[in-house]
Amino acid sequence: MRLRVDRQHKAVESWKIVNLNKNLVSETSKENFLITTWKTFTKHSSMHAVHYLTAESMKVFEKLFWLFVIFLASLAMAYCCILLSNRFSSSLTSTVFESTNFKVIEIPFPSITICNANRINYNKTDEAIEKFIPNFSNKDQKLFVRFLEILQNMDYGSFDEFTHIADDYKGQFDHLNIFEIYKFMIHECKDFFVDCKWRNKKVDCCKFFSLQITEYGLCYSFNSYTNEPTELVSHTKNFPWRSASSGKNSALDVIVNTQPSTRIEYESSQIGIQAIVQHPFEHPNNGQFIAVKSVASLIIKPTVFSTSDDVRNLDPADRQCYYNQEATQLNLTHLIGMPYNRANCMSACRQQHLKKFCNCSVSFLFPSGEIPDCNISSLLCLSKFNEILNAEKPLTKNPYFDENEEGIECFCLPECSRIEYSIVTSPIYDEKLLNDDYVQLDVHYESSMVMKYRTDVCYSWLDLLVGFGGILGLFFGCSILSGVEFIYFSTIALIIQYKRSKGKLVKKIRANFPFTN
Template identity: 25%
Template sequence: MFEDDFVSVDLSFPAKDTMSEKSSEKKKSPILFEKVVYYFREYCNATSIHGFRYFGESRTVYEKIWWFIVFTICLLMCVFSIISVYRKWDQSPVIVTFATRGKPICDIPFPSITVCSESKVKYSVFDYRNAFLRKKEGEDLTEMEENYLSVLSYMCKEQRGFNYSSLTHANSDNFLDILAEVSPEFSIINCRLRAKSYPCKKLFTPIVTDEGICYTFNMLDRRELFHENVVHHKHFHDINETSEEWSIEDGYRDTADILTYPQRALLAGARYGLKFELKTENEKLDTLCRGSVEGYIILFHTPLRFPRPSQQYIRIPYNRAVSTTITPTQIMTSDAVKNYPAQKRQCYFPREKKLKYFNIYSQSHCEIECLTNFTLLSCQCVLFHMPRENSTRICTATDYYCAQTAEFRIQQIRLYNRIKKRIPESLKQHICHCMPMCSDIEYRVGSSQSVWNWTEEIESGLYAVNDTDNVNYHLSKVRAYFLSGNFIGSERNELYGPTDFLANFGGLLGLFTGFSILSLMEIIYFLSVRLICNIRLYRNWAGQI
C-alpha cells in the first residue's frame, strides 16, 4: 500500500513542473509583444515620415485602417513613379540639345567636294551602244570589247533582258585601267578659294568612287583614311597632305595656322568661298548607258568621310552657273556621356570601333565595309570602288547578278533588324551595327542655277580662253560658300546624371511619403544605436516601459 501511494505521488511531480513551464511561456509572450508595440510606438512618434505617427496612437482600428490604406496607396504611387524614372534613365540616358552658344565657321573645315561626270563612256574610245546590241543579238565580241562591256556593266544602268554572265572573257586584272581609259575626260579650271586663285591640280585630286573616276577637294589622304593593307590604284586619292592639326572631336588645335589642312572655312559670303569651272569636250552622248542626262554631280561631305556620290548629290547641268550655299550642322558629345557604353549613347567615337579597312570610324565607312565583306563572302570578289586587299579580285560582268543580290540582301538585313528587331540566327552574323559618330559635322546645301552664256562672254572679251577658234566644249560654273560666319551646333548630354537621378528619386519619396536621408538615419538609429543604448541604460532593449 505504501509503495503504491509513493509511486503515484512521485509521478505527479513531473506533470506539475510541465504545467508551470507552459504557464511561464504564456506569460513571457505578451511581454515580448508589448515591448515590440511599445518600441514601434516610440518610433512612430519620433519619425519624420508623414502619417506614421497615427499608427502609434491609441486610436480606433478604423482610423488605423484608414491611414494604412492611405500610406499604401502613396507608397505604391511612389514606387511606380520611381520605376518610370529609372526606366527612362536606363533606356535613354542621353539627350541631344542645342549648344548654349554659337561657334565661328573657322572652327570647322570647309566641306570636301567630290565632282563626277554624269556621262560614263567616252564615245571616241568605245561605242557602247553598238557593242551592247551586237552582244545581245548573240554576236561574238573581241576580248577587248567584252572587257569594256564588263567594266561599263557597273557604270551604266541595268539593261533588262541582257545576260551579263555571257561576258565570259572579261578580265578583272586591268579593270581600273579600262575604267580610266573609257571614262569621259573633264577638266576643272579657274579655281579660286577665299578670293585667291589656285592651280586646280593642287586643290582637286582624282579618286575612284561608285560613280567611276571623280575629283575631290579637301579630303583626307588615303594613308590617313585606310589601313596599310588596302590596295590603291596608281595615284588616285593620293593627296600628300596630313591632318595633324585637326580632328573631328577636338577641331583645330590652338597651334594650327590659319592656312592648314584640311582647309578651314574662314569667312562667309560668295567672295570667300570656292569657285571653279568644269570643262568637257562636246562629244556624242551614248544615251543607252545612262540616259539623256548630261552634266555633273557633286557631293558635299566631311574630309574624313569616303564619298558615295551615287547616294546623294546635286546635279550640275552643262552650260549653267550654279550657286550652292552651305549651312553646317555639328554635333558634339560631352565628357560625361563618354563613360556610357556605346549601346547606351547610341554612337561611336572615331577610333572606338575598329574597322577592317578604314582607320577612322564613321557610319558610312561601317556600311561600306559591311557591304564589302558580304559581297566578298557571297561572290568571292568586291566591286571596283570598294576597299580591298591585294589578293582580292575585282568583280566582273559574270559576277554582276551576285553583286546586285548581295547589296539587296544586306539592305534587307539592315531594314529587317531596324523594323522587326528580330533576325533569324543564320543572318545575325551579317548585322554590322553601324551607329552614327558621337562627334560629327554635316553640311546642308542649297542650290540655285541660271543659264551661263559663256560663248557670248568670249565674243565680247569678258571670258579668256586659250583657243578662241575652237569652242566645241561645254562649260559649267560652280560657286560654294557659307551663308553665315557663325552657327549653332548640338550636343549629346546626360538626360539624368547621378545627381539628377538621386534628386528625382529623393523628390518622389519626399512628395509621396516625406522620406529623406534623415528618415533613413532614424530607421538605422532605432534598429541599432538606440537598442544598444537602451540595454545599457535600462537593461532592456525596448527602453523604460
C-alpha cells in the first residue's frame, strides 16, 4: 500500500517537472535563439560597423558609440534617399539637342491654307436667292441677304454677329443647308488662283489646291490630308509632298486674286487673305492676315521633336504628351477621321462645346461627323454663348484667371513625336504689283537643315535603383546581397537556430532529470 502511494507521488512530481521543463524550454530557447541569430548576423553581415555591436572585445560604451554612429548614418541615408526620390518625381524628362543637321527632305512640307478675307462672292446673291429661296417674300429675301452679309466675315468666335437678325428671324430658313449655301457663295478655285509654282515649276493651282474646312470657313489647302483630295493627290503615292531645298522660290509660289469688287458694298473689313501654315494632318485653325497688294514671304522654320522608348513608359500626365496610338486607348479628344494632335484636339474641343450649348456643329468650320449641322436658329443660339466660346480657361488654378468666370476647358497635350512649323512673315506692300487685287506668296524653308530635339527620361527606374544602391553603399557598404543576408537571417536562419536551441535545451534537461523520460 505504501509502495503504491510513493509511486503516485513520484508520478505527480514528474508531471510537474515535465510541465515546468516545457515552459523553461520555451522561454529559454526563445531568448537563446534570438540572441544567437542576432550575433551571427552582426558577425557575418557585409554591412559596415554592424559587427561592433556584438563584438566580445568591445566594451559597453564602445558599443553604444557605434550604435549612435549607425543611427546617424541611417538618418543621413534616409534624407539622401528622400532627396533622390523627389528629384526622380519632379524632373522626369529633359529635352536636349539631338541634331543640328537634320535635313528638311526627311519631313513633310507643311500644309498651306489660303482663305480669302472676302469670303462671299456678292455677285452670286441673286443666283443664291433663286436657288435656295425662290418663292419667299421680298422681306424674307432681304433677310436672307443680311444673313449672307454675316457669312462674309464669319469664323469661329464671331457668332454674336447673328444677333443682328435675331429680331426679324422666325425660323423661316431653318430647312436650308447652310454648308451648301456657303459653298455656293464662295469664290471658285479657278477665279481665286492666278498662278502657282511648286519647286520652281509651274503647276495647275486647282490640281494642287482643294476645298478645305477651317475655323475661318471654307478655304483652299495645299499638301493637306484633312481637305477634299484632288484627283492628283488621290493618285499620288508619295504624299504629302516634300521640299529638299531652302530660300526664295524653292518651294511654293502663289498669286491669288482677292476680287474686292465682289464684296458686299458697304463691307468695311480689310481686303487680303489669311495664310495658315500647319502640319498636313492638322485641322487649320490659326492664320496670319496678309493685305492686298502685298508680296509676302512666309519663311518656315521647322523643329522636329522625338522621344526615347523610356518616355513611353511614363504616364501621359508626367511626360506631358500623347502618342498617336493612345488616341483610341485613352479615348482622346480629336476630330472624326483625323489622327490625334494638339490642333485637332483643340478644334474638336471647341466643336464639342458647340454641341454642349446648342446641340449642333457649324459644318463649314468643323467636320461634323455624327453631330447635327447647325441651322440659322442654332447659330442664333450660339450667339448667346459667344463670349464663353471665346474664353479658354486654364486647366489648373491660376491667379491671373477668375475661377468663377465661364469659359471652355480643353485638355489637349501635344504629340510626343511631332514637327512644329514656326513662321516668319515679311509682307512688302508693292505699288508696282500688276493688279491691285492680287496677293503674291512665296513659301519656303529658311534653311535646308533643321533642329531636332529628343526628349528622354532624366532618371529611369534603373537610375533610381543605382542611386539608392550608391547611397546604401556610401553609408553602410550595402549591396543587394546584403539585403538577401538580412532576409535570410530574419527567416531561414531564425527558424533553424530556434530548432537547434530548443533541441539542445531539451537534451540538457533530460540528462539532469532522467526520470522525466
